[in-house]
Amino acid sequence: MQEIQPDGRYTYIYADQDSYEPLAQVQDLTTEDGESCQQTHYFHCDQIGIPREMTDKDGKLLWFGNYTGWGRLKEETKVTDSAYQPFRLQNQYADRETGLHYNFFRYYEPDAGRFVNQDPIGLEGGKNFYSYSSNTTKWIDIHRIMC
Incomplete structure (x- = not known):
């Protein structure tokens, strides 16, 4: 993924292609x-892939954050x-701008712990089209279409 911000262009590299x-x-x-110059920063994620820290090429801490169980950033230190x-x-x-979190198929509201759009797979994802997960520290659905 790549994005352009006022302070430069950011390119993201993932752990593997899948x-x-x-x-x-x-x-x-x-x-x-x-x-022109280039800086590389490294993500340090927990056991389910949530970024907890970011360091520079020398291992110096640049950022760290703590989240609520539903994914809202409750504490961030730059x-x-x-x-x-x-x-x-x-x-x-x-x-x-919105405070929402974007997933590939819909938006998530971290304060409510719910999606604002219906589940694109309908009833296959469960009876509640807007729910996220009943266990945020164990269940993972990277596309957000099954839980």
Whole structure:
């Protein structure tokens, strides 16, 4: 995945081709002197793929966060102002403008612990079309279409 922000272009590298666990973030930016440079930051995820820390190439801590059971970032510490970490629960992308988390097929509201869109697979995902999961620390559905 790649995105462009005011402070540069971010490219994300994942643990493997079938994984949605972020491994690294490569930032292409322009320095105050007008020179192009590249910085690589590394994600440190927990057992279910949620980013807990981000470090630079030397292992220096840049960012760390703690989440509620439903994925809302309850505490975030940016050791440097340049740290940018947009991921939440397994590859949920945090939208700064809405506060929602984007999954590939629908949006998730972390304060409510529910999706705002119906489950695209209908009843195969359960009777409640908007539920997330009854066990957020054990069950994983990287596409968010089964639980």
